[in-house]
Amino acid sequence: MTTADVNYASILNCSRAQLRDWIRDTLTGQSLVPGNPEIPEMLTAELYRHAERSARVDIEHSVFDLLLSYARNSATWAEEHAEALIRLADPVLVGSEHRAEAAAIFVTLLKQVDNVNVRRALIQGITVLRLRLPSSVWLEEYARSGDALIGALFEALALTEPDAFMQFTLRVTWTAAAVDAFFTVINALLADRGAYELAPSIQRVLHCWPSDVVEPLVTLFDHEGISLLGAAMEREEFWLFYLRSVLQGTASLSARDVLSGGTDSRHARRTFALAAISEYSTQRGHAAYVRVLEQLSVCDNVEVLQLATTILNDTYDGHCTVRGEIRDMAMSLIKDSTGALTTLASESSRTHDPLRGALRRVLLRATNDKGCCVRRARNTGTLV
Amino acid sequence: MTRFRDVSATRPAAEQTHVMDRLQRLQDETLGAQAVRNLYAEERLSDANWLALIAALVAQPSMDVGAIKLCVIHAMRHIWNMTPFPGGIALGVPTKIPYGRASSSEAFARLVSRSPGGTSASTLLKALRRQMLYDLKALKAQWKGRPLGLFPMWATFELGSADPFRHSHTFATADDVRACLGLPPETGPVVSFIYELPAAVSPHYPTIIEAYAADSWNYYFMPSNTNLAGKTLPWNRTPALDTHHEVVHQVVTADQLVTVPKEIW
Numbered sequence: 170m171t172t173a174d175v176n177y178a179s180i181l182n183c184s185r186a187q188l189r190d191w192i193r194d195t196l197t198g199q200s201l202v203p204g205n206p207e208i209p210e211m212l213t214a215e216l217y218r219h220a221e222r223s224a225r226v227d228i229e230h231s232v233f234d235l236l237l238s239y240a241r242n243s244a245t246w247a248e249e250h251a252e253a254l255i256r257l258a259d260p261v262l263v264g265s266e267h268r269a270e271a272a273a274i275f276v277t278l279l280k281q282v283d284n285v286n287v288r289r290a291l292i293q294g295i296t297v298l299r300l301r302l303p304s305s306v307w308l309e310e311y312a313r314s315g316d317a318l319i320g321a322l323f324e325a326l327a328l329t330e331p332d333a334f335m336q337f338t339l340r341v342t343w344t345a346a347a348v349d350a351f352f353t354v355i356n357a358l359l360a361d362r363g364a365y366e367l368a369p370s371i372q373r374v375l376h377c378w379p380s381d382v383v384e385p386l387v388t389l390f391d392h393e394g395i396s397l398l399g400a401a402m403e404r405e406e407f408w409l410f411y412l413r414s415v416l417q418g419t420a421s422l423s424a425r426d427v428l429s430g431g432t433d434s435r436h437a438r439r440t441f442a443l444a445a446i447s448e449y450s451t452q453r454g455h456a457a458y459v460r461v462l463e464q465l466s467v468c469d470n471v472e473v474l475q476l477a478t479t480i481l482n483d484t485y486d487g488h489c490t491v492r493g494e495i496r497d498m499a500m501s502l503i504k505d506s507t508g509a510l511t512t513l514a515s516e517s518s519r520t521h522d523p524l525r526g527a528l529r530r531v532l533l534r535a536t537n538d539k540g541c542c543v544r545r546a547r548n549t550g551t552l553v
Numbered sequence: 554m555t556r557f558r559d560v561s562a563t564r565p566a567a568e569q570t571h572v573m574d575r576l577q578r579l580q581d582e583t584l585g586a587q588a589v590r591n592l593y594a595e596e597r598l599s600d601a602n603w604l605a606l607i608a609a610l611v612a613q614p615s616m617d618v619g620a621i622k623l624c625v626i627h628a629m630r631h632i633w634n635m636t637p638f639p640g641g642i643a644l645g646v647p648t649k650i651p652y653g654r655a656s657s658s659e660a661f662a663r664l665v666s667r668s669p670g671g672t673s674a675s676t677l678l679k680a681l682r683r684q685m686l687y688d689l690k691a692l693k694a695q696w697k698g699r700p701l702g703l704f705p706m707w708a709t710f711e712l713g714s715a716d717p718f719r720h721s722h723t724f725a726t727a728d729d730v731r732a733c734l735g736l737p738p739e740t741g742p743v744v745s746f747i748y749e750l751p752a753a754v755s756p757h758y759p760t761i762i763e764a765y766a767a768d769s770w771n772y773y774f775m776p777s778n779t780n781l782a783g784k785t786l787p788w789n790r791t792p793a794l795d796t797h798h799e800v801v802h803q804v805v806t807a808d809q810l811v812t813v814p815k816e817i818w
Contacts, residue, residue, distance in 0.1 A: 174738050175738070194619055195769070196768075197768065198622065198623050198626055198768030198769070199619030199620070199622060199623055200619065200622075200769075201579075201582035201583075201584045201585050201618055201619070201622060201770075202584065203583075203584050203737060203738075203769075203770060203771060203772040204737060204769030204770065204771070205657070205660055205737045205739065205769055205771070206737075206764075206767035206768075206769050206770060206771050207656075207660065207664055207702070207703045207767065208660045208663045208664060208769075209767075209768045209769045210663070211657070211659070211660055211663065211737070211739060211769075212769065214659070215739055215740060218740060219740075249768075250768075252667075253768075256663065256666075256674075259673060259674060259675055286667065289666075289667070289669075289671065293666060293671070293672065293673040293674075294673075296672075296673050296676075297673045297675060316669060317669050318669070319669055319670060320666075320668070320669060320670040320671040320672045321671065321672060321673075323672065324672035324673060324676055344669075344670075344698075345670070345697040345698025346668065346669040346670030346698060347670065348670075348695075348697040348698075349668075349670035349695070349696055349697050349698060349699045350669075350670035350671070350672060352680070352684070352695035352696070353670070353672050353676060353677055353680040354672060354676070354680075355680075356679070356680035356683040356684055356695075357672075357676045357679045357680045359683065360679050360680070360683055361679075381694070381697070384694065385691060385694035385695050388687075388691050388694070389687070389691065389695070392686075392687065392691075
């Protein structure tokens with residue numbers, strides 16, 4: 170025992186009424202029992218841990234009585250004291266017979282109370298008492314309270330419907346508090362559900378999050394042995410989804426992130442090229458294609474050339490209808506990629522006739538400004 | 554800067570008696586007695602600060618110990634609003650040194666749960682234990698803007714050492730940390746933080762104003778009797794524990810951490 174140790178045994182020997190008064194006094198600043206200056210409810214939480222089962226029941230009744238008195242006449246409690254009382258739901262009411270009733274009281278109070286700190290404590294209390302409300306309740310609460318309750322709302326949604334939580338993140342403003350709360354919830358979900366269960370939900374919305382969320386998240390999953398981006402890119406549907414988002418300017422990921430992702434992306438790139446051509450040539454026109462090809466130019470030259478080659482190839486094979494300027498753009502890319510020209514020329518000797526014909530035309534056009542390169546290609550014998 | 558007794562002596566006899574009666578009543582309780590001892594020992598407040606406290610006690614009719622304590626709390630908050638950090642800047646303490654702060658893990662989780670980004674304390678605690686396994690860069694990216702304490706924050710330091718908790722005794726258990734730093738006698742692990750102060754934040758001498766403005770009072774506080782900074786009041790143990798330097802400052806966030814926090818059981 171130290172000078173200021175609390176004599177829990179003597180407190181636990183009190184009558185239930187005395188115990189209730191003692192708890193109320195510790196919460197409202199009237200107690201001369203030493204406590205934690207920052208966290209007034211710690212003393213009762215400590216008392217609860219020191220108590221035997223029967224004494225715990227007394228504490229549970231006492232806290233519930235105080236909660237009822239607050240619910241009946243909230244004006245008699247200062248808001249900071251009410252907040253501390255509500256926070257006693259953990260640990261006192263979690264396993265008590267009053268759990269469901271207390272949760273119902275919290276829901277009622279949430280509709281009545283205006284103070285944001287009390288409301289935060291109420292939402293956390295509802296979560297702690299394992300009352301699962303429809304996600305629409307929390308979305309309405311966000312509309313009412315905004316970012317001030319972001320952590321409590323993230324948690325409430327995540328524990329109800331993880332996918333609803335992920336979708337909710339698309340609507341929020343990513344303040345520092347939101348980032349902090351997000352990673353608290355993600356780490357808790359990782360502890361409860363594991364990375365493999367969580368990853369697919371994240372991969373569906375990852376591209377919409379800001380880089381100060383995505384980068385730490387990728388690192389976090391790396392610690393778990395899961396390459397979040399890589400895993401996403403390995404699924405062609407995700408890769409295409411991300412790349413389209415990049416091109417539409419709605420993603421935080423860079424084109425480089427997307428284009429460098431995936432272990433078997435060649436097929437995806439080809440699929441994308443065809444899909445993008447049909448989509449953008451009708452909907453967005455030439456300007457969009459310029460952007461497509463510019464974005465793709467962040468790849469190493471060989472990759473760009475392979476894509477351009479694919480476009481040309483499909484064009485001549487009749488697999489795809491593209492407008493002339495798109496073909497020109499692909500050719501222009503090939504023409505500008507001097508470093509890989511020899512490689513392409515070498516590869517072209519192994520491809521079928523229509524592509525070779527196209528490449529010959531491209532190379533002839535490029536002769537004026539890329540003469541050396543073409544000559545080198547001819548000297549190697551790769552061009553006929 | 555004056556002492557309470559000096560200012561009190563300037564007041565009419567009836568006021569002095571009224572105030573003394575209430576302080577005497579506080580002294581009936583162990584915690585109240587410690588608070589009154591500290592009130593008499595405090596040397597860093599101004600006449601105006603003391604007069605505000607005396608005026609509050611004079612206006613307190615009740616002899617109920619809880620009511621007197623509440624009266625003191627409200628007076629301390631009033632003085633704080635009038636004179637933030639009334640002890641003044643601890644000029645001898647460099648700002649660019651590692652500062653340390655420890656707290657029961659649960660208390661820290663409960664503290665963070667009160668912030669806009671706060672989830673329930675149990676979820677925070679679960680996440681905290683995973684997050685402390687990451688490196689500093691990863692942790693800071695996840696704890697963006699997370700406050701490391703409530704206003705004002707209490708911190709310790711050790712001049713010339715990268716370890717602000719450096720101590721001749723062992724810090725092997727959570728209670729060792731609590732005992733040395735004079736934290737409330739709670740159960741469970743403690744989490745320790747080492748951080749630097751941002752340029753705009755200065756260390757200040759702690760006073761009874763910071764110590765007794767909260768609803769709950771910690772027994773283990775004593776006013777500074779050195780020129781450098783405050784001193785912690787360790788728990789009574791055998792052998793006696795060394796004191797640690799102690800300052801108060803504005804709240805800092807996890808962005809200021811210089812090492813990954815450690816949890817000690």
